[in-house]
């Protein structure tokens with residue numbers, strides 16, 4: 457799935473000025489694309505100083521930073537899972553810990569490489585309003601079965617709820 461298919465996220469644009477702003481830290485002139493990136497709002501620091509500052513901030517209290525990060529990703533994951541229906545599209549598994557985002561067409565590896573490595577996939581999806589046509593929620597079992605065997609064994613079975621011994625589904 458080429459990334460151009462989804463609407464591009466509007467990026468903040470720095471107005472062109474006659475005299476360039478300078479870094480608060482090392483006083484170097486800030487040049488777009490050279491020592492600052494376009495992903496942030498108006499930069500106050502050059503890329504080198506910004507890296508130093510974020511490192512210093514992290515090392516002041518690593519445990520708090522890690523906790524903050526995991527809270528952020530936990531919230532992001534819950535939002536993603538709610539947006540994609542809260543249960544495995546194949547077997548109906550709804551326990552948070554079992555669920556993962558699946559690339560319906562099976563091009564996950566390619567997608568991860570090109571647009572969203574690692575956990576950035578969730579941010580990527582969030583920025584695009586959780587597109588449903590190419591992504592779904594699957595449990596790890598169904599996801600792995602699909603990846604390794606090209607299809608989940610559940611697909612050839614009747615739905616779990618039709619078994620007489622099936623437990624009532626938790627709402």
Ligand SMILES: [Zn+2]
Pocket residue numbers: 479480481482483484501502503504505506
């Ligand atoms: Zn600087």
Ligand SMILES: [Zn+2]
Pocket residue numbers: 544545546547548549594595596597598599
């Ligand atoms: Zn499943």
Ligand SMILES: [Zn+2]
Pocket residue numbers: 546547597598608609610611
């Ligand atoms: Zn399945």
